[in-house]
Amino acid sequence: MRGERAAVVAALAAAALAVAGFGWAVLGGRGGEPEPSAGGGASASPPASPSASVDKGDGKGTGTGPDTVDPNAGIKPGEAPIWLVENRVEVAGAGARQYGPWRVGEVVVRAMDKEIAGYGAADGREKWKVQLETPLCGVPKEPAAGGKLVVAVREGQGPTTHCNALRQIDLAAGKAGWKAPVPQENDYDRPLELQMAVSGDTVAVARSAVMSGFSATDGRKLFGTSKTGGCYPAAFGGGARLVLVRRCPDPGGAPGAGRSLLEEVDPATGAAKWGHTFEGGWTVGRVLSSDPLVAASYHSGRKAWSLTAFTADGKVRSHGEAPFGTDKRCNGWGDGSGALGDCPAAVADAGTLYLAGGAPGRELGIDLTDHVIAVDLATGKEKWRAKAPDGRRIWPTALEDGKVVAYLWPEGRAAGAMAALKPADGSLEVFLQSPAGAAGAQQVFFPHGAHTAWAGGRLFLLNGRVKSPEPGLVHHALLSFGR
Numbered sequence: 352m353r354g355e356r357a358a359v360v361a362a363l364a365a366a367a368l369a370v371a372g373f374g375w376a377v378l379g380g381r382g383g384e385p386e387p388s389a390g391g392g393a394s395a396s397p398p399a400s401p402s403a404s405v406d407k408g409d410g411k412g413t414g415t416g417p418d419t420v421d422p423n424a425g426i427k428p429g430e431a432p433i434w435l436v437e438n439r440v441e442v443a444g445a446g447a448r449q450y451g452p453w454r455v456g457e458v459v460v461r462a463m464d465k466e467i468a469g470y471g472a473a474d475g476r477e478k479w480k481v482q483l484e485t486p487l488c489g490v491p492k493e494p495a496a497g498g499k500l501v502v503a504v505r506e507g508q509g510p511t512t513h514c515n516a517l518r519q520i521d522l523a524a525g526k527a528g529w530k531a532p533v534p535q536e537n538d539y540d541r542p543l544e545l546q547m548a549v550s551g552d553t554v555a556v557a558r559s560a561v562m563s564g565f566s567a568t569d570g571r572k573l574f575g576t577s578k579t580g581g582c583y584p585a586a587f588g589g590g591a592r593l594v595l596v597r598r599c600p601d602p603g604g605a606p607g608a609g610r611s612l613l614e615e616v617d618p619a620t621g622a623a624k625w626g627h628t629f630e631g632g633w634t635v636g637r638v639l640s641s642d643p644l645v646a647a648s649y650h651s652g653r654k655a656w657s658l659t660a661f662t663a664d665g666k667v668r669s670h671g672e673a674p675f676g677t678d679k680r681c682n683g684w685g686d687g688s689g690a691l692g693d694c695p696a697a698v699a700d701a702g703t704l705y706l707a708g709g710a711p712g713r714e715l716g717i718d719l720t721d722h723v724i725a726v727d728l729a730t731g732k733e734k735w736r737a738k739a740p741d742g743r744r745i746w747p748t749a750l751e752d753g754k755v756v757a758y759l760w761p762e763g764r765a766a767g768a769m770a771a772l773k774p775a776d777g778s779l780e781v782f783l784q785s786p787a788g789a790a791g792a793q794q795v796f797f798p799h800g801a802h803t804a805w806a807g808g809r810l811f812l813l814n815g816r817v818k819s820p821e822p823g824l825v826h827h828a829l830l831s832f833g834r
Contacts, residue, residue, distance in 0.1 A: 422789035433789045434475035436461075436829040438817040444510075446818040450490040452829060454806035455498040455522040461813055461829055462490055462502065467520050472809060475831065479525030488514035489545030491554065491589060492692040495567035498522035501554040503533070503545040513541050517554065517565060531570030536561035546689040548589030550641075553618035555587040555595075557689065562587070562595070564621050574621030582612050586689035590641030593618045596691065599628070611635040613646060615665060625665030633657070636683015638691045639706065640699035643668075643728060647682040647694075649715050656682040656715050658704065660728040669731035675708040675724055679716025680799070695803055696720060696746035698755065702728055703774060705747045705755050708736070723747050723757055723772055723779075737777030741765060744798060747772075749805040756805050758812075760798065766790040767832075769810055783810075785832045795827055809833025 423432045451461040458469040458478050465483040470476060489503030500520045505512045515535075519528035533545070533556060542558035549555070553573060555564045562584040564573040576584065582597035597612040611634050614626040629635060629648055636656075637647040649656040656677075660668040679685050681694035696707035707720035721742050725734040739745035744760035755772040759781070767790070769783035785793070793812070800815020812830045820826060 420788070420791075422792045423786050424788045426786040426788070430784050430786050431832040431834065433785050433792070433830055433832040435792060435827055436470060436475050437820075437825045438828045439820050439825070446816055447486070448800075448816055449802075449813055449828065450487070452802065452804045452811040452813045453494055453498075453500070453522060454804060454809075454811065455494070458522070458525075459804075459806075459811050459829070459831065460500075460522050462487060462500075463817070467500070467502075467522075469522065469525050470829070472807060472811075472831070473833075475829070481520055481525065481527050483518065483527075485512070486510075488543065489547045489556070491547040491549045492690075493549055493589065494522055495549050495552060495554065499528070499567050501547070501549070501565070501567050501570075503547060503556070504530075511543065514543055514545050514558075515541075517556075517570060519567065519570065529570045531565065531572075533563065533565075534572065534575075536563060536576045546586050548587035548593065548692065550589045550591070550593035550618045553593060555589065555593055555616075555618070555621075557584050557587050557595075560584065560598075562621070564618065573619060577621055577623075579612065579614075579623065579626070586691050588638035588641065588691035590638075590692070592641045592644060594638055594641065594644065594691070595623075596635045596689075601631070608632065611648065615644070627659075627661065627665060627667065629659075634683070635691075636686065637681055637694050639681065639694055639697040639704060643699055643701060645699055645704050645728065647677075649682050649684045651684070651715070654715055656684065658726060658731060660704070660731070669728055671731035673708075674711070674733070675722075675736070676711040676715075676717035676720075677706060677708045678718075678720050678798075679714075681706060682715060684715035695801065696748070698747045698750050699728070700750055700774065703734060704728055705750075705772075705774075707744075707746050720744055720746070723755065723777060725774070725777060735777040737772055737779050739770075740779075740781075745770070746803060748803050748810075751805070758803055758805070758810060761790040761793040764790055767793045767810075767812075769805070783832070783834060789832070792827055793830065796830060807833070 447464040449463045453460045457472050459472045460469045464486050468480040469478045485505040488505050494500035503514050504516050504518050515533050518530045546557045552567050553564050554567050560583040561576040563575045582599040585598045586596045588594040593616050595614045595616050600609040611629045614623040632650050633648045635648045639645045644661040646659050655672050657672045659670045662668050698705050704726045708722050708724040709720045721739045722736045724736045727734050743762040745757050747757045749756040757770045759768040761767045766785045766787050768781050770779050770781045772779050796812050796814050802813045804811045817826045817828045
């Protein structure tokens with residue numbers, strides 16, 4: 352695996368850019384402010400407030416402070432300038448995870464610790480910031496309709512305080528909305544984190560072998576834990592369909608010898624529409640697409656992983672073990688987070704899954720995914736594979752204008768770029784190139800935790816973790832370039 356130190360060395364060589372590795376960032380907030388409650392009759396929500404610490408990039412300059420060089424220096428005609436947002440706030444402990452990015456209109460949003468902040472999509476200037484009273488402890492992959500993001504927050508400040516409340520944030524307006532408790536489903540339901548997913552107006556929450564669902568509009572509880580034989584809820588996947596993975600232990604078997612049950616559930620009631628039980632030893636690790644529904648599962652003992660596509664009524668459309676390797680973030684191997692939607696490099700149309708992959712490795716998760724691999728969902732067979740230029744990492748990020756849009760990661764002196772692939776044969780063409788001087792900044796966005804979004808003709812790249820600033824160093828939080 353390419354370590355943080357190697358990435359930093361590459362970044363220094365590429366642009367003589369003083370940068371640092373990743374960490375956790377915990378931003379301070381205003382405590383003691385009144386909060387609205389779910390169901391009406393609440394006091395006003397805390398106002399969004401501007402920050403004095405944000406980098407006010409305009410898309411033409413460095414997007415950084417005086418400690419760095421200009422990543423847009425030497426930009427050539429036709430290249431797209433980048434903007435950067437840095438973390439310049441002193442943080443506690445080892446740091447905090449970042450969530451997002453989400454584009455809502457002309458604003459792109461990121462969240463971490465006790466704040467949700469919106470920036471101009473075109474220039475990176477801060478537009479608004481919402482401070483939370485306590486830290487985040489659960490965030491879904493996407494907001495609900497209308498840009499309503501529902502997050503989970505702790506009951507206190509420490510990392511061991513329980514995660515037992517939800518808070519709505521209106522990303523379009525930059526304001527906090529309702530706050531609602533997450534009632535206990537049983538005496539043992541006192542989680543430190545919540546695994547969350549959104550489908551329609553429902554925010555589904557899984558934790559500690561129980562589940563519940565809430566309205567994103569007003570915070571009303573819609574459903575609680577349901578019983579399915581001896582199987583218990585483990586994780587939700589959202590999108591066009593709400594899917595639930597249950598673990599089904601084998602009472603007489605060895606530890607880990609149980610089965611995974613995948614269900615599509617009604618977002619309004621939590622009732623199962625259909626269910627599919629995987630063979631013993633196979634664990635559902637990721638939902639790569641919700642429409643069409645495609646799941647990745649793995650078998651640790653056999654060191655194998657597979658793809659299963661489903662019809663709209665839950666019948667198996669195709670199934671087969673994958674003859675190629677992929678990032679563990681895309682098959683779930685070695686990851687106990689339950690983040691079914693965490694794969695950053697998979698998109699699907701009605702008949703084909705496009706997934707970042709490469710040569711199989713000794714482990715189920717490989718480091719370098721230097722191909723886009725097209726899998727026929729009707730047969731489960733590979734249709735084609737397209738190799739990235741110069742052996743670079745490539746991530747499919749979107750489908751647009753009948754083509755697969757992919758992010759080409761920087762490598763050496765080559766800066767990041769966007770490419771379009773033809774679905775018929777995978778022929779690849781670079782259509783958007785960032786400046787060579789940006790390579791150093793881009794190389795400290797580490798693939799094992801980074802998140803991307805392609806929206807409105809722009810790429811948004813978010814570091815999975817950031818940490819406190821250090822003398823002479825800055826820490827990249829968010830980067831963008833586009834048309």
